[in-house]
Amino acid sequence: MVFHDVICVDKLMVHVNLLYMLIQLADIVIMYDIYFPQDYFAKWGEEGVVDLKDELNHILMLIASRCLLGNEFRESLHGNEVREKPFGEIYTLFSGIEEGVNLVSFMLPYFPVPANHRRDKARIRLTEIVYDIMRSRKTCGRVEEDVLQKLMDSRYKDGRRTTEAAVAGMIIGLIFAGKHTSSNVSTWTGACLLTHTKFLDAVVEEQREIIRKYKDKIDYNVLSKMETLHSCIKEAGRMHPVTLGLIRQTEKNINVRTKEGTEYGIPKGDTLVNLVMLTSKLSHIYKDPEVYDPYRFHPGREEDKVGGKFSYAIFGGGIHVCPGEAYAFLQIKIIWSHLVRNFELKLTSPFSKTDWSKFVLEPKGKVLVNYKRRRLESN
Numbered sequence: 001m002v003f004h005d006v007i008c009v010d011k012l013m014v015h016v017n018l019l020y021m022l023i024q025l026a027d028i029v030i031m032y033d034i035y036f037p038q039d040y041f042a043k044w045g046e047e048g049v050v051d052l053k054d055e056l057n058h059i060l061m062l063i064a065s066r067c068l069l070g071n072e073f074r075e076s077l078h079g080n081e082v083r084e085k086p087f088g089e090i091y092t093l094f095s096g097i098e099e100g101v102n103l104v105s106f107m108l109p110y111f112p113v114p115a116n117h118r119r120d121k122a123r124i125r126l127t128e129i130v131y132d133i134m135r136s137r138k139t140c141g142r143v144e145e146d147v148l149q150k151l152m153d154s155r156y157k158d159g160r161r162t163t164e165a166a167v168a169g170m171i172i173g174l175i176f177a178g179k180h181t182s183s184n185v186s187t188w189t190g191a192c193l194l195t196h197t198k199f200l201d202a203v204v205e206e207q208r209e210i211i212r213k214y215k216d217k218i219d220y221n222v223l224s225k226m227e228t229l230h231s232c233i234k235e236a237g238r239m240h241p242v243t244l245g246l247i248r249q250t251e252k253n254i255n256v257r258t259k260e261g262t263e264y265g266i267p268k269g270d271t272l273v274n275l276v277m278l279t280s281k282l283s284h285i286y287k288d289p290e291v292y293d294p295y296r297f298h299p300g301r302e303e304d305k306v307g308g309k310f311s312y313a314i315f316g317g318g319i320h321v322c323p324g325e326a327y328a329f330l331q332i333k334i335i336w337s338h339l340v341r342n343f344e345l346k347l348t349s350p351f352s353k354t355d356w357s358k359f360v361l362e363p364k365g366k367v368l369v370n371y372k373r374r375r376l377e378s379n
């Protein structure tokens with residue numbers, strides 16, 4: 001029971017279905033979760049201090065649980081005592097999986113250390129929970145609108161139905177792939193915005209403009225108008241990629257030419273690594289790469305296109321490119337548009353360093369933010 005089981009179950013199947021499923025997810029996110037930040041942040045007081053990293057992790061778990069796993073999960077996470085016992089068993093189980101997928105366990109997945117043990121136990125228990133939900137849906141003939149249901153109803157190309165084990169593996173893999181990455185990029189977005197007032201002001205101004213045109217309405221169309229916020233998220237991802245590197249094996253001999261014109265060959269079977277945290281800071285692609293500058297993606301500059309289609313590889317590239325990119329932007333935009341409309345925020349802890357010990361890179365330590373309620377008006 002290792003890493004591979006956790007995230008690599010039936011990739012082919014994931015690819016056949018995921019793209020169209022994640023497109024449908026946009027609707028689900030909007031139907032159920034547009035209103036969700038309101039519920040969640042209603043629990044914050046008039047003013048106070050929170051650990052943004054922790055809060056965003058929680059809210060993204062709730063969104064993932066509703067959109068991917070469905071109502072049954074969401075309800076069990078929500079419970080009656082949301083603040084006191086926020087996420088109960090399922091949240092703890094997913095944390096167990098995340099903590100058990102670190103650099104050591106990547107190299108030594110079977111090594112008998114507590115993190116690996118907790119990860120494997122969590123995976124077994126989560127699988128049982130997913131099985132119970134699938135069986136209860138089948139027994140009662142209940143059909144829900146979520147990714148779990150789509151996977152349950154899917155068939156392979158040759159007509160075979162998906163097995164319970166494959167569905168459970170894929171759903172756990174999806175949450176693993178999507179929740180933690182989105183919560184880290186959301187946290188970095190906040191840390192970057194709150195330390196760069198010029199861009200925070202631009203995001204606030206954009207929200208005012210949107211409120212003027214669309215009032216409180218939020219739908220796919222309104223979210224797609226949030227271009228400044230989109231670029232701020234994209235730039236936070238470039239500055240603080242969640243992945244160390246992308247690994248590929250060459251299927252044939254290839255020749256590569258450097259920008260200086262030197263050519264060299266790479267033999268078939270070699271393993272190549274794109275170190276995203278380096279390639280996203282190349283100065284011949286990104287002007288002043290260490291500077292947080294979301295406008296670098298705007299028309300007229302479009303620096304992410306300068307070095308070809310893999311210049312911006314925060315979501316990977318090629319056949320294994322992240323299928324959740326659009327969904328990730330949707331949920332992060334929903335959260336941050338709600339935050340800037342309803343709160344004045346100030347970062348009170350020093351800007352976090354990256355925690356390099358994690359498999360999915362994240363801000364190290366707490367990200368403390370002081371908040372005060374406000375109601376953003378259009379003028």
Ligand code: HEM
Pocket residue numbers: 011014015173174175177178179181182185237242243246247313314315316317318319320321322323324325327328329
């Ligand atoms: C800001 C958030 C996210 C970031 C930065 C991110 C980043 C990545 C990266 C770097 C890869 C590897 C791509 C490659 O090897 O070329 C990947 C793969 C993947 N991501 Fe995401 N991701 C995010 C959100 C999501 C979400 C929300 C989902 C689904 C709900 C998701 C599902 C997946 C899956 C299934 C894969 C494996 C694709 C494959 O190997 O074929 N991701 N992601």
